[in-house]
Amino acid sequence: MRARHKSRFLVAPSIVALALAAATNVHAQKNARQEDSPTLEACAPRGGACVDAMQPRQLAPASVQPASLGPGGFLVFPNTRVAANGVGLRDVASGGIDVVGVPPGSTVVAAYLYWSWISLPVPIPGLHDRMSLARVPRIAKPALVSGPVQSLGLVLRPTSFPGVQVGAGADPCWNGGGNFVYRADVTALVTQADSFVVWLPPGAAGQQDYRDPWGFPFPNGPYCEGASLVVVYTNQTENMGTTFLYDAGLAGNMFLSSPGTTYTLNGFFYPGLEARWISIAADGQSGAGYQELHSMGLETTFFNGFSIAGPGSLTDSDWNGAGNKPLALMWDTTGHDVTQTMSFGSTSATIQVSAPAPFSVTDCLVPVCNALWMR
Secondary structure, eight states: OOOOOTTOOOOOSOOOOBOOOOOSSHHHHHHOOOOOOOOOOTTSOTTEEEOOTTSOOBOOOSOOOOOOSSTTSOEEEEEEEEEEEEEEOTTOSEEEEEOOSOOTTOEEEEEEEEEEEESOSSOOTTTTTEEEEEEOOOOSSOOSSOOOGGGGTOOOOOEEEEOEEEEEEEOOSSSSSEEEEEEEEOTTTOOSSOEEEEEOOTTSSSOOSOOOTTSSSOOOSOEEEEEEEEEEEEOSSSOOEEEEEEOTTTTTOOEETTTOEEEEEESOOOOSSOEEEEEEEESOOSEETTEEOTTSSOOEEEETTEEEESTTSSSOOTTSOTTBTTTBOOEEEEEEEOGGGOOTTOOEEEEEEEOOOOSSEEEEEEEEEEEEEEO
16 A cells, blocks of 8 residues: 555556446345445545555446336336435434425425435444435424524424335445445425435444544445435426336445446336436545545536536536535435436436546445436
């Protein structure tokens, strides 16, 4: 292991080959043994990995098929639309999520809260598989002077929701252990577009004191990467279609941005009018806090061969951790119109994520959930 100077990285001789590991079904995924993460290299910032020939090669199928329909499989909602928003939760106790994109008068068909833990050897039941969520009451006429929140009628009533583990994999190059992705059904609480607050269970994270995640000394794990709300809804004012939610078989499969990964979403029939795709992902970053790095945050996302995000497209990377810039760069909730990338009658969509071959550092990334909507 070689140390690196703060202002530059050492050039390494070759690139690690990594492909996304597939889970053929939910039961196999839950029972799979998690491998220990490789030892952290001194040349990379936390959350990144050195490109070094000495790192172990991980061989796996080139694509990941989502789980089949059924318990734990991908979810299908006809005659609906979908919206998603999220927040990074690294080293904090709570965070706010504004649900945007659900018009007034809509009926929420289903709402799910996704979250991800990393640097966690073994999840503790009742601790890491639960999150609390509260709706922020709307104030018709805020007071003109400051005072206790309760004097404005603003009382938060958090509800603790149990989550189902939908994926797991290797730690994304932090403290070792593993990463674990959860989904909770929060439909009873999320009945409209609103502002919500999500709380981590006390003691679940290594630190919850709002410190700089990049400050020395680094906080101890485990770390909660972030949380996102996915809201499936219907109304009389928008064009309805079909919403597909993919998590099991995809969530938790950590990969390196170089050489990247490829996976396939299937089980649908595209009517040919309109299509949108949403990605929720963990541990993306473009540097170490305020220090931006030219070798990170350069992932390009290809949807059916078309570059839709990152270098070579018209938008920024989907994997730069923009949820809480500039410090907590560890969570992304992004979406794209992919109508032009699909043809009538399509029954599958292939997503590829890759970054240019780095001279020394590549990012370690974790898929959480994909939502595909079409009509």
